[in-house]
Amino acid sequence: MxxxxxxxxxxxxxxxxxxxxxxxxxxxxxxxxxxxxxxxxxxxxxxxxxxxxxxxxxxxxxxxxxxxxxxxxxxxxxxxxxxxxxxxxxxxxxxxxxxxxxxxxxxxxxxxxxxxxxxxxxxxxxxxxxxxxxxxxxxxxxxxxxxxxxxxxxxxxxxxxxxxxxxxxxxxxxxxxxxxxxxxxxxxxxxxxxxxxxxxxxxxxxxxxxxxxxxxxxxxxxxxxxxxxxxxxxxxxxxxxxxxxxxxxxxxxxxxxxxxxxxxxxxxxxxxxxxxxxxxxxxxxxxxxxxxxxxxxxxxxxxxxxxxxxxxxxxxxxxxxxxxxxxxKEFEGKEFKGGQDLNGLNVIGKGWNSIAELELPGGQGLPTGGSGDVPPDAQRLLDSLGDQVSGKFGSGTVFKTRLVNALITEDGKVYAGAVTKDALVKAANAAK
CATH class of the missing domain: 2.50.20.10 (Lipoprotein localisation LolA/LolB/LppX)
Incomplete structure (x- = not known):
């Protein structure tokens, strides 16, 4: 060997x-x-x-x-x-x-x-x-x-x-x-x-x-x-x-x-x-x-x-x-820095810790049971798919896979990347 x-x-x-x-x-x-x-x-x-x-x-x-x-x-x-x-x-x-x-x-x-x-x-x-x-x-x-x-x-x-x-x-x-x-x-x-x-x-x-x-x-x-x-x-x-x-x-x-x-x-x-x-x-x-x-x-x-x-x-x-x-291909050869906006997509951080930030259409996040817009059974399903989190950014839900995680905030912001839940929350707090 x-x-x-x-x-x-x-x-x-x-x-x-x-x-x-x-x-x-x-x-x-x-x-x-x-x-x-x-x-x-x-x-x-x-x-x-x-x-x-x-x-x-x-x-x-x-x-x-x-x-x-x-x-x-x-x-x-x-x-x-x-x-x-x-x-x-x-x-x-x-x-x-x-x-x-x-x-x-x-x-x-x-x-x-x-x-x-x-x-x-x-x-x-x-x-x-x-x-x-x-x-x-x-x-x-x-x-x-x-x-x-x-x-x-x-x-x-x-x-x-x-x-x-x-x-x-x-x-x-x-x-x-x-x-x-x-x-x-x-x-x-x-x-x-x-x-x-x-x-x-x-x-x-x-x-x-x-x-x-x-x-x-x-x-x-x-x-x-x-x-x-x-x-x-x-x-x-x-x-x-x-x-x-x-x-x-x-x-x-x-x-x-x-x-x-x-x-x-x-x-x-x-x-x-x-x-x-x-x-x-x-x-x-x-x-x-x-x-x-x-x-x-x-x-x-x-x-x-x-x-x-x-x-x-x-x-x-x-x-x-x-x-x-x-x-x-849209990103080849470009340097990404926090705060740079590219066709509505903002990339926070660099390398393996890059986090994509974007907004959902309509400027609002997922409906919650407290809003009265979601039946209780449907809300329980949504809750089972993600973890509720909060911070300076407000509140939101982190949807997890074994590789890619995504935080959707109550005001319709999405933070996603091959990073941990804590990294997503930190990015959302820093963006405020």
Whole structure:
């Protein structure tokens, strides 16, 4: 086993961040706690075997290896588990609440498609799922979510993006604009058409986590492991600040290719991981060309993306502004300081302790039993979902998950982030 490396202090050094300089500071992009939690998800502990003997590397070298990784071809299986401490988002519930989702109606009432990626992939935000993935360059990718008696597949092949839900026998189709606008724009269009709200591979998750690497972060190489039969280094990322609900993030990095093989997010409160996503089988060879072929089965209901656009429930761009990566792009390269206002969103603090502050429409918080607007049974349900708190800001309710917490005050202010309840109350008091 490679010897453990002493923790590297990232404060005052630009080297550790050199490979990820373009990344934004860590910000929790939330409008409501449930959506925020759904975009962050992942978990069990690293299920690995063996301790391979690998050459020593520094944290800086390993981050640069990840940044330089350009794996164009692979196939394999990924197991992803998410335990945010929330009720399951599976099935129709996921479709109904997914931004831009078509409601997941299997009855074919014309209001949406059960195969709409924006709806279906939200299911990854809860429970344990097995994915089959394949890629052959920037124009050919396939992701399938395997169920006991059904399969959901998302296929990008050239100018076409297909999604198919075998349970409902529905397909969803969109076209990229590569032919109309040239070779390079086809790639950009494909990225736009593919859903970006829920990271679904260890590489995507690792890239998001590395955006947090700044002077509030401790990064070190913590030994080695074997994942899916591959030798890997263990990169451990931890907040230095007190008050974050994130305990640590562990990324298993393939020693040969630099490809992240496993991602584990452990909560500061202990217990099982909040998110764990990792390959159980992986092959870096070229997948068969037929892997990316798709023709809708006979009798399948096919929904064209253009026809479904009117059913997006009023969310711009399918709700991507609340979905994660597209929303996060608004913040890239910007310094966030308390009191800075950005499209109604104010970010308090920095690094892992960043707290998003915004106002609910109408300028008032949740109704309370004392107001006479809520039946007693409904009030008891609301009370069971959150903790009542008070301070200089007045009073409010903190809604908690194992990672993201949100304080909604009586005057309609929302404070949300991957921070503790006490940190939210402190932020609300300081804002007064």
């Amino acid at each position: 490679a010897p453990y490396e002493p923790e590297q202090d990232t404060s005052g050094t630009g080297e550790l961040r050199a490979g990820r300089r373009k990344a934004a500071r860590y910000v929790v992009p939330v409008a409501v706690a449930g959506v925020a939690a759904a975009t962050i998800g992942l978990v069990p502990a690293l299920a690995t075997s063996g301790d391979p003997d690998l050459p020593d590397v520094t944290a800086q070298e390993l981050i640069e290896k990840i940044a330089a990784s350009d794996t164009q071809q692979l196939s394999g299986n990924v197991k992803i588990s998410t335990d945010l401490g929330l009720p399951s988002f599976g099935g129709d519930m996921a479709g109904g609440f997914a931004p831009g989702g078509g409601g997941g109606d299997e009855g074919g009432d014309g209001k949406g498609s059960a195969a709409d990626p924006q709806s279906k992939l939200m299911e990854l935000a809860s429970g344990t799922h097995t994915l089959r993935v394949a890629a052959d360059g920037p124009d050919k990718q396939k992701l399938s979510v395997l169920d006991d008696a059904a399969e959901y597949s998302l296929i990008h092949n050239g100018d076409d993006v297909w999604a198919y839900d075998s349970k409902s026998n529905e397909a969803y189709h969109s076209k990229t604009e590569g032919k109309a606008h040239g070779k390079d724009s086809g790639k950009d269009s494909a990225k736009k058409d593919l859903p970006e709200g829920v990271p679904s591979t260890p590489k995507e998750l690792a890239e998001e986590a590395l955006k947090a690497v700044d002077d509030t972060t401790s990064v070190k190489v913590d030994g080695t492991a074997q994942v899916a039969g591959r030798d890997a280094y263990r990169l451990v990322i931890k907040p230095k600040q007190a008050g974050s609900t994130v305990g640590q993030i562990t990324v298993a990095v393939d020693s040969e290719t630099g490809t992240p093989l496993k991602f584990t997010l452990s909560p500061a409160g202990g217990g099982s991981a909040v998110v764990d996503a990792g390959f159980t089988k992986v092959d870096f060879g070229k997948p068969s060309a037929s892997t990316f072929d798709f023709t809708p089965p006979k009798g399948a209901k096919v929904t064209e993306a253009d026809d479904a656009e009117a059913g997006k429930h009023g969310f711009k761009d399918g709700g991507k502004e609340f979905g994660g990566k597209e929303f996060g």
